[in-house]
Amino acid sequence: MQHNAILPPEWAEQNAILLTWPHQDTDWKPYLDDINKTYVQLADAITLHEKLIVVSPCVDDVWELLAKNLTAGQLQKIILHLCPTDDTWTRDHGFITLLTEKGVRRLLDFKFNGWGMKFPSDKDNAINRSLLDAKVVNGEYVDYNDFVLEGGSIETDGNGSLFTTSGCLLAPNRNQPLSRCEIETILKKRLCVDRVLWIDHGKLDGDDTDGHIDTLVRTAPNNTLLYIGCDDVSDSHYTELKLMEEQLKTFRTAKGQPYRLLKLPMATAIYDGNDRLPATYANFIIINGAVIYPTYGQPDNDRKAREILQMAFPERELIGIDSRTLIRQHGSLHCCTMQIAAPKPPFGGCSHKRI
Secondary structure, eight states, rough: OOOOOOOTTSSSOEEEEEEEOTTTTTTGGGGGGHHHHHHHHHHOOOOOSSSEEEEEEHHHHHHHHHHHHHOOOTTTTEEEOOOOOOOHHHHHHHHHHEEESOOOOOEEEEEEHHHHSSSSOOHHHHHHHHHHHTTOOEHHHHHHHEEEOOOGGEEOOSSSEEEHHHHHHHTTSSSSTTOOHHHHHHHHHHOOSSHHHHHOOOOOOOOOSEEEEEEEETETTTTTEEEEEOTTTTTHHHHHHHHHHHHHHBOOOOTTTEEEEEEEOOOOOOOEEEEOOOOOOTOOEEEEEEEEEEOOOOHHHHHHHHHHHHHHOTTTTEEEEEEEGGGGGGGOHHHHHOOOOOOOSSTTTTTTTBO
């Protein structure tokens, strides 16, 4: 299939990471100090490697917090954008960026509706347009608000293959009455991919997204798939994750070869009261030169996850960030962020005030 653009994988060169900062009018309010510390650690790790765009209705407070904890050089890499927000899950409301044949960045703005109208989302759904109007992010804008698509629900290998989960994309209140075949046709056309590989099993307890792929299976260079495995027959995830594993074994690359499969450990159950939280090592972030991965205060599992990730990304620095506060709102590191792909050739005139 001929396309005029490509959907780059996350490990392709990035201009910046987009981050929507928590504030007291979000569900983070009961533990705002703790989540602020996590976000500062995240900002620290990102700005050691690339630029960071922070969206917040409280930019003065955020800047004061960052100025206390980061170096002057790191602060030079940060753009603060004043904007109302509902929540903090940038992966699902942020631009999905393509690169055209001419090397121009194409900014796809899909509709975010709170994971099937579960939560308020109007403010978050307007963030992309606000960033574009303020010229914080530049490129060819494409309005796809006639179709619900969250960034956490898709993965690409950069070779024309898109991975997603049927549990999420076929879930209620997203794109009904479209059929699976109709949704696949739209994905191929709008994301400029040749095929869609549907994962039909797997969902973590406590997950609000109906089974986002970034909690379960992630792509890596050299036709590698990293996935969450579960070997404990007493764990509630055991059967579904085994079925997912078996399905992944049947997948083939566009050239007909099996994927290289690397199994990440299943985190030992973490609870908030009686509710199990969706702790997953698959929710890591790939940035220029590094991988930022979640830790959960479980030394053996945290170490094993790091070792497996290092196998997948041998040339990148591994940075662990304690994500136990993050999962209290049912997400982790990858859910918080969205990368802005770097145009090819490099976008001229770029400064720390413009991406």
